[in-house]
Amino acid sequence: MTKLIRAEVYKLTHSLYPWGIWLAYLAFSAVLVRDHTGEFTYLRSALYPITFLQFLIVGIAAVCIGNEFNNRVIQGYVSSGHSRAAVFCAKSLIYSVSALMINELTLLFFGIQGWMVSGESIDAGLMIRLAPSLLAMNMVPMFVAFLTKSSGKAMGFGFLAYALQVASLNTPGITERAVYLPYGHMFIAFRDGAFSHYPVILAVDIVWSLVFLTGSYLAFRRSDLK
Amino acid sequence: MDSIILEAKGITKKYRQTLALDNVELKLQKGKIYGFIGQNGAGKTTFLRMVTGLAFPTGGELALWGKTGEKELQEQRKRIGCIIEGPALYPSMTAYQNLEVQRLQRGIPDKGIIDKTLKMVGLADTARKKVRNFSLGMKQRLGIAIALLNTPEFLILDEPINGLDPQGIVDVRNLIKSLNKEYGMTIIISSHILEELYNTATDFILIDHGRIIEELSEAELNEKCKQHIAIKATDTNKAIMVLEEKLHTDKFKVMPDNTIQLYDFLNDTEKVAVELAQSGVIVTGLTVTGDTLEQYFLDKIGGGKRD
Incomplete structure (x- = not known):
């Protein structure tokens, strides 16, 4: 698996798309964060666009995983003798770290902006506590990409899954149900600036991540690759 | 036993109602160049995909260098180089970078192998060119370079001369023959260009409707064709x-x-x-x-x- 990770890191460092997506993410966030009223800190305000900008993470999954099936790269790894478990671990690790970095770097960017503009303290604790929820949110596009094994379908179905989750945040009773959805955790953090039931939230994130991680692996483990 | 690279024992593959491979029995011997012949949909690529671990049989057993079982087979696949249904390429990277990714993922310590392989397939002058600007023939050559990077003992080439110009076809033929001669590499090539296969292969496997209908050597073929x-x-x-x-x-x-x-x-x-x-x-x-x-x-x- 180390060899695969080295190859994946080489690709990542010789590719422009993660930076392009992060810049797009940052630009969209900057527009959405203008809703910031002074009532919240910059960092808290940035939590609001994160939920809506998840469609860019769908794009990352489509490029980082779906497109790798299209370009026959994953097939190449398998036929080179790497076990499917190793290929899955390497791909999911690189995707998860890339997506999480995009999320967290955006939060950090706005944290620094708040510190520079209004002298707000950078709440590193909140950023760390958000990480499991962000990881859990990012699992859905990954699952779709491993299930569909194509960039186009990963994008299409990924957007659908994204739209359903966003829609679920706009239904009555979301305040009570938010704790059971990683998307809802962003809503709670935005609303309260802290997590009042963090052990429950963490448990939900872990279960959510495990379910989608296992689903992704099962979709890949014994499937025929074109 | 060591001379048998691959053995298929009753390999069957069924996709819903379609029988893609029907009880395939096959043995490939070390050091030969096999021409794998069949029409579209005959089962050639399906079989090669199983050999390379991209698909799983619904029946039968596959052995590589005498080893069977999923884990053992996957380990043996490190000794294989292949192109199945087109090469694995990153269009936004150069030819050199593409091979560097492959070198890293295969854990080959010698960086010099990249230039050597690019030279072998005639891409030394275009090593720094992005693959998205490559012609189909150049992509095929790069695919062959990827397949050869680990100096495999068994080379699987599915339609390797697709998109190549006449000179390219001759180059690939000579390359295949020299790899076989120099390294004793066992090679299986599927192609629709049967004349080219005839000029390259030492043995022939004929497949139709998922069944191996005949295996014969060049001499036997010549005899049967009354050449x-x-x-x-x-x-x-x-x-x-x-x-x-x-x-x-x-x-x-x-x-x-x-x-x-x-x-x-x-x-x-x-x-x-x-x-x-x-x-x-x-x-x-x-x-x-x-x-x-x-x-x-x-x-x-x-x-x-x-x-």
């Missing part, structure tokens, strides 16, 4: 004497029109011509003739018509 050298000479008796005494062969027939049909030296017609000429036989015609591999294959599957 022969047709010799016309002014003095037939003297020509026969040269064949028997100088070339030590009795594999010939004299036809009623005095044409000699020689079933030997099919790959060395020059030697026949030289011996006859040196013995003072005036040769008025010397051609290799008979059924082509294409005709033979079409006859075997019933005129090339599919249901």
Whole structure:
């Protein structure tokens, strides 16, 4: 698996798309964060666009995983003798770290902006506590990409899954149900600036991540690759 | 046992109602170049995908270097190089960077292998060019370079000459032959260009409707195709004497029109011509003739018509 990770890191460092997506993410966030009223800190305000900008993470999954099936790269790894478990671990690790970095770097960017503009303290604790929820949110596009094994379908179905989750945040009773959805955790953090039931939230994130991680692996483990 | 690279025991693959492979029994021996022949949908790629671990059989067992079982098979696949349904390429990277990714993922310590392999496939001058700007033929060459990067013991090439120009086809043929000769590499090639396969392979596997219909060596094929050298000479008796005494062969027939049909030296017609000429036989015609591999294959599957 180390060899695969080295190859994946080489690709990542010789590719422009993660930076392009992060810049797009940052630009969209900057527009959405203008809703910031002074009532919240910059960092808290940035939590609001994160939920809506998840469609860019769908794009990352489509490029980082779906497109790798299209370009026959994953097939190449398998036929080179790497076990499917190793290929899955390497791909999911690189995707998860890339997506999480995009999320967290955006939060950090706005944290620094708040510190520079209004002298707000950078709440590193909140950023760390958000990480499991962000990881859990990012699992859905990954699952779709491993299930569909194509960039186009990963994008299409990924957007659908994204739209359903966003829609679920706009239904009555979301305040009570938010704790059971990683998307809802962003809503709670935005609303309260802290997590009042963090052990429950963490448990939900872990279960959510495990379910989608296992689903992704099962979709890949014994499937025929074109 | 060591001489058997691959053994398929009753391999079957079923996709819902379609039987893609039907009880395939096959043994590939070390050091040979196999031509894998079949129409579209005959099961060639499906079989090769199973060998490379991209698909799983619904029945039967596969052995690579005598090893069976999912884990063992996957370990043995490190000894294989392949192109199946097109090479794995990153369009936004250069040819060199593409090979660097492959070098890293295969854990090959020697960086110099990249330049050596690019040179081998004739891409040394375009190493720094982005793959998205490559022609189809250049992509195929790069795919072959990727397959060769680990100097595999077993090379699997699915339609390797697709998109290549005539010079490219000759280059690939020579490359395949030299790899086989120099490294003793076992190679299986599937192609629709049967004439090219005939010029490259030492053995042939014919597949139709998911079943292996025949396996035969080049000599057996030539015999079955009745491939022969047709010799016309002014003095037939003297020509026969040269064949028997100088070339030590009795594999010939004299036809009623005095044409000699020689079933030997099919790959060395020059030697026949030289011996006859040196013995003072005036040769008025010397051609290799008979059924082509294409005709033979079409006859075997019933005129090339599919249901």
